[in-house]
Amino acid sequence: MDNENKDDINNSNRYYGNNYSENQRYNNGNNYAGNGNYSSVNQYGGNNGYNNGNNFTGNNAYNNGNNGNKHGKKSYFAGLITGVIWGIAVVFILIILSNIIESELTESGKISDNVGTSALTGSSKSSIIKQYIDKYFMEDVDNDILTEGMYKGMLESLNDPYSVYYTKDEVESLKQSSEGxxxxxxxxxxxxxxxxxxxxxxxxxxxxxxxxxxxxxxxxxxxxxxxxxxxxxxxxxxxxxxxxxxxxxxxxxxxxxxxxxxxxxxxxxIDVVSYEMLEDNIGYIIIDQFTGTSAEQVEEAINDLKSQGMERIIVDLRDNPGGQLECIQAILNYFLPKDKLLLYSETKDGEQERYYTENDGLITDMPLCVLVNENSASASEVFAGVVKCYDRGKLVGTKTFGKGIMQSTFGLSDGTAIKLTIGKYYLPDDSNIHGIGIEPDYEVKLPEDVTNVWALKHPDDPQLTKAIEVVKGLD
The missing domain is CATH 2.30.42.10 (PDZ domain)
Incomplete structure (x- = not known):
């Protein structure tokens, strides 16, 4: 599927800018948590006012008679009321201060269990975390690496191994790889x-x-x-x-x-396609992966083998991890007539897209056998599945990987990109093989002591030997 370029929101100030002024208030709020200010607040706890009230009831005033006593009582109650008022004020002040500092670091350096009463948005929370890192983290921090890590983490949180964030360098590497x-x-x-x-x-x-x-x-x-x-x-x-x-x-x-x-x-x-003529005019084509150059190389291989008198063909997709949809569509077109449904995709919204062969193929009737194993995945499974659905040929080897989902890469304006799983694909018989794989028509396992099939010579490769036997028996 074609890559889709999306305009991204490239505003780092949302995460790390100076506009988020609340944090300064929080930092200043921390100052209120200090013992000095708390002690000075304690001075407003009403005790001084209460004591001053008591002074008006001192013995000297009491000993001066009734007038003095009345005056002392009035002073006492005035002081008491003043103390109560100051006490209430202090309680309110402490409540306000606790709300300000409850989401900040405590004096011990640990994060408070409380998270504050005001909700944090994604951008403001990122900004606060960034400021904590800048202020307290003991090592130097590369802001670019920190930012890229945040984006990577966002994609990793999807818990999908196929959804990935790519840096600029990674994008360039992948482009080169896909071009062969x-x-x-x-x-x-x-x-x-x-x-x-x-x-x-x-x-x-x-x-x-x-x-x-x-x-x-x-x-x-x-x-x-x-x-x-x-x-x-x-x-x-x-x-x-x-x-x-x-x-x-x-x-x-x-x-x-x-x-x-x-x-x-x-x-x-990289020549992702290699080929040779086996005995009895059996053409043998190995496709390592479906990249931008694969279709052209397969076409050249078919034409060359035909010129040598090829009568039957084996396509080897063992250990082929897949590749580009356009590439597999073009290659399948060599083996099938025009207007054959190859697959259809479906997104989470139920939107479907169908893919067909566009021309009559180069070898639509030639006997065909396809080699697969547990590492044949994605586009390789499309090839194998289509061949099996239309009974175009036979499959030999072991059950395939089982990847029946599709990804699309979206380029961002700063040269980075994200790859997302966008939907499932279905074979012409309406089957989805994700997590299931495709069973071969003839199961042939390698000996347990063989860890790499490509190190085997042709006569020692039991899967290839079986494929030769099977394709000879096809009309």
Whole structure:
């Protein structure tokens, strides 16, 4: 789906500006919490007035007779009334002061249990928190990092691993990756959804990773001495991409062996599509991911294989994490006739959008087999699901990942962006495979001791061997 640019509200004063003057009042309010002022307030507690009243009833006045006694009584009551008035005034003053300071820091430095009587809006609360950080946090703070962290936290609070905030640098890295040419290390990776372990699935020729001795099947343990725990693939991509010459220190595991790789980023041209002709004129196309260049590369592969006499075809989508909707739409068009429904999407408001093939395909009748596994996700599942729905071919391998939702990236005016899950997609048979996956027609599991299918030679790959057998039997 096309990226949608939205005008964002870029007014940092709402969060960190000087216009929020209430905080100054709160800070001044803190001064009222001091013992000095409280003591001076105590002086207004009425005792002095009460004592002054008593002075008018002193023994000297009492001993001067009735007139003096009457005068003493009057003075006594006047003093008493004055003391009561002062006492009431003090109570009101203390109530007011407690309301002012109840949401501020106590003298011990801890946050009060009370949060104040006035409601805080999002922007005013952010401003107050920011001022506390500036005043009390013991380390220096990078305001840009603090701000970016707030935006990232906003997206993370959605509890959706696919909804992400991108900084300017991250946006540039993702653009390069989607175009199939970028500055990086030259590896493809996949992440286990349960263990979060990130595994190298492919190392590209003439790349820093290739030169450093990284191999398919290696698992990434740390990057720049930071051990990977719950990092997402998007976060990892930022660490291994950037400006040419950036140094990346990576530690990987290869069985019991630890591999240290010190690399510098450089421009890498990624061929996301590779192909060859197998025996019996079976064309074999591997698609690593669906990027901006994938459709063009698949078309070139099909035409080249056809010129070599291809009669049957196997498309390998194992470990393919997905990609762009426009790309998968174009590639499916090579295998299907015009006007075939590929999928439809539905937003939370019930709005639907349908996607069809636009032309008659290049090989609409050629026997087809598709290889999938547990890491075939998203757009890969669209390809596999459409093939299965129309009985266009057969699926071989293991059940797919199960990602039946769609994301769209919205560019913001400052060069940053957000990616949001915007809806579900449904296959032509009205099924949604999110959290379910797609079962292959022929289930074939790899041996337990095989952790990386791409390290296998063709004869040792049981899934490919089965796919060759199946496609030979298709008319």
């Amino acid at each position: 040419e970028y500055v990086g290390l030259g590896i493809s990776v996949t992440q286990n959804n349960e263990t979060k372990v990130i595994t190298v699935t492919k190392v590209y020729d003439d790349s820093p990773a290739k030169d450093a001795g990284i191999e398919s099947g290696d698992t990434i343990y740390s990057i720049n001495d930071n051990v990977l725990t719950d990092e997402t693939l998007d976060e990892l991509l930022v660490d291994i991409k950037g400006e040419e010459g950036k140094e990346v220190k990576m530690q990987l595991k290869r069985g019991e062996e630890t591999i240290d790789a010190d690399m510098k980023l450089r421009e890498v041209l």
